[in-house]
Structures are given as C-alpha cells and as structure tokens.
Amino acid sequence: MRQAPARMAHDHPGHEHGQHPPSDMELRVKALESVLVEKGLVDPAALDAIVDHYQHKVGPRNGARVVAKAWSDPAFRARLETDATAAIAELGYTGRQGEHMVALFNTPSLHNMVVCTLCSCYPWPVLGLPPVWYKSAPYRSRAVIDPRGVLAEFGVSLPQGIEVRVWDSTAEVRYLVIPERPAGTERLSEAELAALVTRDGMIGTARL
Template sequence: MPHDDHDHPHALLPPDPALRVRALETLLTRKGLIDPAALDAIVDTYENRIGPRNGAAVVARAWCDPGFRAALLADATAAVTDMGFFGRQGEHVVAVENTPEVHNMVVCTLCSCYPWPLLGVPPAWYKSDAYRARAVREPRKVLAEFGVTLPEGTAVRVWDSTAEVRYLVLPMRPPGTEGLDQEALAGLVSRDSMIGTAVVQGPAPAPGAAA
C-alpha cells in the first residue's frame, strides 16, 4: 500500500502537533467522548498544582535549611530524590541559585526538556518557538514581558535544558517572610519563579494592616 494516500484520515490532520491535538480534541468532543472542561481542569492541575508543588517544597526547604540548600546546589538530583521527587524527565537535575548579582532563567532551545517530577507539565509558552529563540537572544526583554524588571547591575544567565540536564531555579526568598514555616513559604513559590520568568513575592498584607 502506498503511504501518500491523502484520503486516509491521518492525512487530513494538520502537520503542527498542537493543531493535531486540537483537531483530535474537537473530533472527540463532537462525538461526545470527552468533556473539554474536564480536560482543561486536568491540564491546569498538572501544570499549576501537582507538579509545581513538589518544586515549591524543595525551594522552601532550601530557604529554611542551609544544609539542604548546600546539598541541593551540589547535587540536586540526589537532594530531590531524597525528598521523593524522581522519575522520568527528572533525571540529572541541576539547581541554580538567584542572587542580587545573578538572575537565572531556563529554556530548552531544541525542544521542551523540563523537570516534570518537580514542575509538572511544561506550559505552552515554554515550548513555543518564540520563547525558545528569544530567551537566549534577548532575555531581559522576555523577562520584562513576564513582568520581571531587574536592576541594571544584575546579570541574566540563561541555561539551556537538554535530555541530559534539566534545571531548577532556586529563587531568592522575599523579605518579610522570616516568620513563615516551610509550608507557608512553599505557598508563595510559583512555577514560573522556578523557571526564572518570575520572582517570588512576599505575603499580601493582612486586611486593615498599615502599609
């Protein structure tokens, strides 16, 4: 049988993977086999809740435990494995620490290599051609578009993830969090701050508190 049969259903799907997924989702929805709202909820859970909570727990512990912080920066794979975070797409993790002098940012220029056990499913923008190209070429502009404006004296260091090495950014602990425990601190840490496209903000002031 020839392989260029344009009447075959597969040949009718668009070539771009994202468009193929959307086309299949539309077809299955029309047949009543899936609920788009349920799919969106599942994706949101893995993108923003389950996965990033693991990485946030790692960051919060590093903020509170100098010994763990040193171990994380020396051998992140072993440190996060000891916390129970390991598995496929989580091998060979390297932690890079933000400081007042250096801000770290992660990209995968070839595809979308990403530490799934720590951060969950990579966001769509991380996989986009625009981010993958511009993060290396003009990182400060990209950061500004994410709402991150750094002092001129702060250098930006871009790390290129690969199938062999995946990176976790250890963001700076925000001021005003000295009295918070690890659980509360973890609640402040976002997925994007562990990619380097956000900074961690301190807790919102209590209602009625003086500014």
C-alpha cells in the first residue's frame, strides 16, 4: 500500500518485494518459524500446504472469477443479486468466513466500499487473507467518517454526483464489491475479464 498522507499505508499488489530486504516483521516471523520447526512443534510441510492453499485456492483470483462471470453471464448476475452465497458456491467457493455473502454492484451513480469497523471480518473464500491496511485502525475508523478522503488516498477521486456507500462487514455478513465492467471489454473471455479485476476493486478502494 503506498504511503498515504500521514495516516494510512497501502501496499502495492504488483510490487516486486524481492528487490527489497525483508521487513522486521518478516524476519521475526521467519525466526519464529525456525524455532518452532527446530523444536518439532511445527511441520514445515504442513506450513507449506497452508501457504499454498491461501495462495492458490483461496484468494483474490476467486473473487475475480465471480466478478467476471457476473459481467458476462446475466443469469449468474441475477442469482448473485438474489443470493450471493449460493451463487458464489456454484463456483466452488465456500467455507469459513464466506458463509453469508452479499454482492454489492457499483453503477455509474453508486460506488460501494467495504470496511469492518470492529475487527477485520473479510470474505476469505473469494479474497483470501485481508491486507494489513484493511485491519488498521485508521482505515476502519476513517472509511466511515471520511470515505471520499480515504478513497483519494488510494488514488480514487469520484465526482460529487456519485454516491459513496460504505458497508460494515460483520461476523454474520461479508461483502464483495462487483465493480463496473470496463468499457471496450465486450469481446473478452471470462478468463480475460478476470485478469482485469483487482483485490482493491472488490473491496471498493479502487476503480477498474
């Protein structure tokens, strides 16, 4: 998340972290992992399996597939509007933190944005683990008080005529923003459409 004016930090999803030394947090995690493995308390293979699960089976690519299908399949979109949990389950995305889903559709006059003001409730099956900034106190408080200001820090400047609606995730309900389909994408396949969708777009802190 890029450094925002004095209040929030925002990580860059496409940034090549390999070009920089590991952070203090990464070093501490690695040291802790080494100690636990050395003492026989953690199985490295089990850790690798967990990481692989969240990288390849649970994550933003799942949500991107949901969005792309909603863009290209009117019947699926209708089911997503009626019962997002069931529609998302059609694609095989179910489980913990995704039991009760609601899809929020952006329009030319409405921009949806998601926050969890109490902790970090987040739709894991379709977005993976929440980014650090989503869990931060500044985002959780300011997204409700000053959503346009927060969006501006993410590089999103909305005309005054567009309503910004903020949705508060809870342990009972989690949200997935369906961004507007970009113009000129009528001939793209679902896979090509999915490649256009970003994690932040599905939280509502980016526009496509």
